[in-house]
Amino acid sequence: MKSLEERKxxxxxxxxxxxxxxxxxxxREVGQEIARRGAVLVCGGxxxxxxxxxxxxxxxxxxxxxxxxxxxxxxxxxYLTVSIVTGMGEARNAIVVRSSDAVIAVAxxxxxxxxxxxxxxxxxPVVGLRTWRLGSPCTGQDPVIRAASxxxxxxxxxxxxxxxxxxxx
Numbered sequence: 001m002k003s004l005e006e007r008k009x010x011x012x013x014x015x016x017x018x019x020x021x022x023x024x025x026x027x028r029e030v031g032q033e034i035a036r037r038g039a040v041l042v043c044g045g046x047x048x049x050x051x052x053x054x055x056x057x058x059x060x061x062x063x064x065x066x067x068x069x070x071x072x073x074x075x076x077x078x079y080l081t082v083s084i085v086t087g088m089g090e091a092r093n094a095i096v097v098r099s100s101d102a103v104i105a106v107a108x109x110x111x112x113x114x115x116x117x118x119x120x121x122x123x124x125p126v127v128g129l130r131t132w133r134l135g136s137p138c139t140g141q142d143p144v145i146r147a148a149s150x151x152x153x154x155x156x157x158x159x160x161x162x163x164x165x166x167x168x169x
Contacts, residue, residue, distance in 0.1 A: 012100030015049025035062025125160035
């Protein structure tokens with residue numbers, strides 16, 4: 001069996017299907033950073049943050065996997081290397097999270113909030129970039145790891161998995 005350092009890391013990028021240009025640029029940069037570090041990008045496969053992140057990863061030579069809500073690969077964005085149809089609608093969020101070693105939430109709406117909740121419940125580390133702030137009812141502490149930039153978000157995702165990646169080239 002491969003050690004953590006020997007296997008591919010899958011980083012999920014979650015966020016809204018519609019976002020403003022500034023958020024889309026952040027997502028694109030997150031995708032680029034993921035690819036530069038040799039990880040696979042997992043997303044919901046549609047537009048907005050998902051498309052921007054996949055575009056960035058593809059531009060940097062990375063692999064992208066889209067977990068689609070419907071039953072046709074044609075509903076995926078043009079930057080996906082692999083499109084997986086589920087026919088599950090929003091329930092596919094669980095597959096996005098379960099397929100990821102860590103997730104990075106870029107801004108986002110209620111769908112993103114559901115993915116953050118699923119990830120925390122499943123023990124998948126969550127890094128947040130301009131996303132929801134949460135507070136544990138017991139401790140009041142936010143369980144989301146906060147990042148100030150796309151590069152920091154990806155570095156924190158790797159660090160949450162127990163290793164410090166080399167800086168991106």
